[in-house]
Amino acid sequence: MQIGIVSDTHDNASQVEAAVETFADAGCETVVHCGDFVAPFSVTPFDGDWSFYAVRGNNDGEWVVQSTVEEFGTYFGEMGELTVDGYTIAVYHGTSGEIVDALVECGNYDYVLHGHTHERGHEERGGTERINPGGISIPPAPEPFSVATLSTATGEVEFHELG
Numbered sequence: 638m639q640i641g642i643v644s645d646t647h648d649n650a651s652q653v654e655a656a657v658e659t660f661a662d663a664g665c666e667t668v669v670h671c672g673d674f675v676a677p678f679s680v681t682p683f684d685g686d687w688s689f690y691a692v693r694g695n696n697d698g699e700w701v702v703q704s705t706v707e708e709f710g711t712y713f714g715e716m717g718e719l720t721v722d723g724y725t726i727a728v729y730h731g732t733s734g735e736i737v738d739a740l741v742e743c744g745n746y747d748y749v750l751h752g753h754t755h756e757r758g759h760e761e762r763g764g765t766e767r768i769n770p771g772g773i774s775i776p777p778a779p780e781p782f783s784v785a786t787l788s789t790a791t792g793e794v795e796f797h798e799l800g
Contacts, residue, residue, distance in 0.1 A: 642785040645671075671694070
């Protein structure tokens with residue numbers, strides 16, 4: 638199964654559409670947004686032919702974001718857990734690096750997905766993989782906007798630059 642991972646879209650409609658198209662082209666059956674939609678109009682394009690999960694980011698000030706996600710997906714609030722193809726996944730925005738590290742190091746998860754830094758990253762520590770798909774390019778993040786896909790069949794993580 639392909640899982641699409643996105644974060645920190647910050648109301649950038651063209652980047653949201655590019656992410657949705659990338660996940661559709663990759664055949665994703667599950668999409669996870671790690672927070673910072675900002676406003677509800679950035680949520681609705683993710684209503685697709687997949688299971689959708691999201692957490693709240695530090696810039697998601699509009700509580701309508703939650704009810705908009707819940708119209709077609711699952712909204713976890715600050716942090717969530719899900720199981721996909723037998724893999725246990727933690728999802729957290731990433732506002733606290735210490736919490737990200739604790740989620741990775743606790744040994745309860747196969748994958749920890751987060752955003753917040755706008756810098757993509759992938760590492761394995763003690764049997765847990767940490768994946769940050771990146772975000773829109775806001776300095777000091779030097780990279781263009783990217784999303785990630787994760788294959789549960791192969792474990793391959795691929796980053797897709799979208800701008």
